[in-house]
Amino acid sequence: MNAPLPSHLVPQIDQRPVPAALIEALKERFGANCSTAMAVREQHGRDESSFESPPPAAVVFAQSTADVADAVKLAARYEVPVIPFGVGSSLEGHLLAVQGGISIDLGRMNKVLNIHAEDLTVTVQAGVTRKQLNEELKSTGLFFPIDPGADATIGGMSATRASGTNAVRYGTMRENVLALEVVTADGQAIRTGTRARKSSAGYDLTRLMVGSEGTLGVITEITLRIYPLPEAISAAICSFPSIEAAVRTTIEVIQLGVPIARVELIDHNSVRMVNAHSKLGLREEPMLLMEFHGSPAGVKEQAETVQDIASQYGGKAFEWAVTPEERTRLWTARHNAYFAAIQSRPGCRAISTDTCVPISRLADCLLDSVKEADESGIPYFLVGHVGDGNFHFGYLLDPKVPREREIAEALNHKLVTRALALEGTCTGEHGVGLHKIDFLVSEAGNAAVEMMRTIKRALDPKNIMNPGKIFTL
Numbered sequence: 001m002n003a004p005l006p007s008h009l010v011p012q013i014d015q016r017p018v019p020a021a022l023i024e025a026l027k028e029r030f031g032a033n034c035s036t037a038m039a040v041r042e043q044h045g046r047d048e049s050s051f052e053s054p055p056p057a058a059v060v061f062a063q064s065t066a067d068v069a070d071a072v073k074l075a076a077r078y079e080v081p082v083i084p085f086g087v088g089s090s091l092e093g094h095l096l097a098v099q100g101g102i103s104i105d106l107g108r109m110n111k112v113l114n115i116h117a118e119d120l121t122v123t124v125q126a127g128v129t130r131k132q133l134n135e136e137l138k139s140t141g142l143f144f145p146i147d148p149g150a151d152a153t154i155g156g157m158s159a160t161r162a163s164g165t166n167a168v169r170y171g172t173m174r175e176n177v178l179a180l181e182v183v184t185a186d187g188q189a190i191r192t193g194t195r196a197r198k199s200s201a202g203y204d205l206t207r208l209m210v211g212s213e214g215t216l217g218v219i220t221e222i223t224l225r226i227y228p229l230p231e232a233i234s235a236a237i238c239s240f241p242s243i244e245a246a247v248r249t250t251i252e253v254i255q256l257g258v259p260i261a262r263v264e265l266i267d268h269n270s271v272r273m274v275n276a277h278s279k280l281g282l283r284e285e286p287m288l289l290m291e292f293h294g295s296p297a298g299v300k301e302q303a304e305t306v307q308d309i310a311s312q313y314g315g316k317a318f319e320w321a322v323t324p325e326e327r328t329r330l331w332t333a334r335h336n337a338y339f340a341a342i343q344s345r346p347g348c349r350a351i352s353t354d355t356c357v358p359i360s361r362l363a364d365c366l367l368d369s370v371k372e373a374d375e376s377g378i379p380y381f382l383v384g385h386v387g388d389g390n391f392h393f394g395y396l397l398d399p400k401v402p403r404e405r406e407i408a409e410a411l412n413h414k415l416v417t418r419a420l421a422l423e424g425t426c427t428g429e430h431g432v433g434l435h436k437i438d439f440l441v442s443e444a445g446n447a448a449v450e451m452m453r454t455i456k457r458a459l460d461p462k463n464i465m466n467p468g469k470i471f472t473l
Contacts, residue, residue: 015100018057033061044103056103060098065220073187086156092433098468126155134174145170149335160431161211168387181221185460214466230293235321245313262291267382275341355419355429356390390428
């Protein structure tokens with residue numbers, strides 16, 4: 001019989017009772033758009049993390065900001081938690097109802113409200129996904145560049161301050177969200193920011209809400225920066241004799257100021273898994289996937305510079321993907337790396353790391369962590385947005401073997417400790433959620449976390465907005 005996991009590896013479940021009167025009030029207000037069916041509740045009570053928790057008591061399918069506001073007002077009346085839900089792609093336990101409550105599904109709020117092509121801005125409802133947005137922008141010659149891999153909702157991406165493969169050139173959600181509509185803990189809808197490119201008016205409430213992970217309010221509308229589609233786009237792959245050679249190439253490319261749009265590291269384990277999953281024939285060696293944006297002459301110059309640097313570190317088999325179909329196939333394979341890894345060990349779950357360090361310290365952090373992972377005996381894969389110092393190990397564990405979970409968590413702990421010592425962060429893009437609560441204290445310090453708690457108590461005195469995430473009260 002398997003031993004139970006140590007308590008620090010299990011989410012703290014402290015579910016508040018959900019009065020029958022609240023469920024009745026929700027059903028009266030929302031009718032068929034409020035579900036208490038177990039299958040629906042279970043779907044909304046899990047994400048891509050390895051944590052488990054009882055499901056929420058009910059799910060409300062919101063179709064407008066007014067719906068969200070009414071649901072929050074009812075929950076506040078009974079002091080019951082509210083957990084926003086997009087598509088369920090988060091990796092840190094953000095969606096788990098660890099203190100009970102109701103889930104508000106924003107997936108039906110999926111309208112692109114206004115495209116201001118002349119100002120390079122767009123306003124969308126929170127349930128719009130990134131692929132849907134780019135499909136609707138296609139005819140304008142514009143695009144939204146933030147690409148976390150999963151087809152996440154814009155609301156969820158804002159709430160977790162997501163980034164992804166294009167962040168090295170276009171920044172993260174922090175740089176690309178101009179304004180928000182947010183339903184606060186008392187059910188009031190407020191607006192933060194404007195469509196102007198800058199402002200010095202008062203506290204920056206937009207930045208406060210971006211990355212708040214649903215703990216301060218429910219994001220219902222977002223105004224974003226958008227960008228002209230590049231005149232020329234070219235993608236390339238290059239294999240290397242070692243991870244160190246690939247990383248050293250990346251560091252030199254960034255330090256020389258080459259305006260590369262994407263530079264992704266995939267280790268040999270990931271290449272093998274992607275080959276099997278996506279039926280590709282990539283060389284099973286450490287690899288960089290790169291993309292260049294700009295004018296035809298600019299793209300050619302960037303690519304030649306990178307190819308020259310790569311050759312100095314033993315880079316070989318430089319292959320180009322110029323047509324949209326070839327590029328899509330290449331990046332689809334990269335984005336499917338997580339699912340390829342999961343399928344490589346049937347029944348497994350992945351613990352995903354998310355450290356980010358200054359680019360000059362990337363090799364120091366990454367190579368020691370690879371050595372530890374190799375010595376652990378735990379199957380793993382490694383991918384990274386290495387152009388901005390962010391990388392992810394995925395430790396593949398058997399959920400029926402607690403010892404594997406302990407080993408994986410120990411590896412993660414060593415990795416985060418190393419990243420913080422190098423002046424990095426415990427989470428570059430996934431958010432804190434449940435998994436990184438203790439790491440946040442190590443990174444920010446008790447005084448800073450207490451300031452966050454003070455803000456939380458002031459804006460959410462009943463502690464109903466996604467409680468138990470980021471920090472404990």
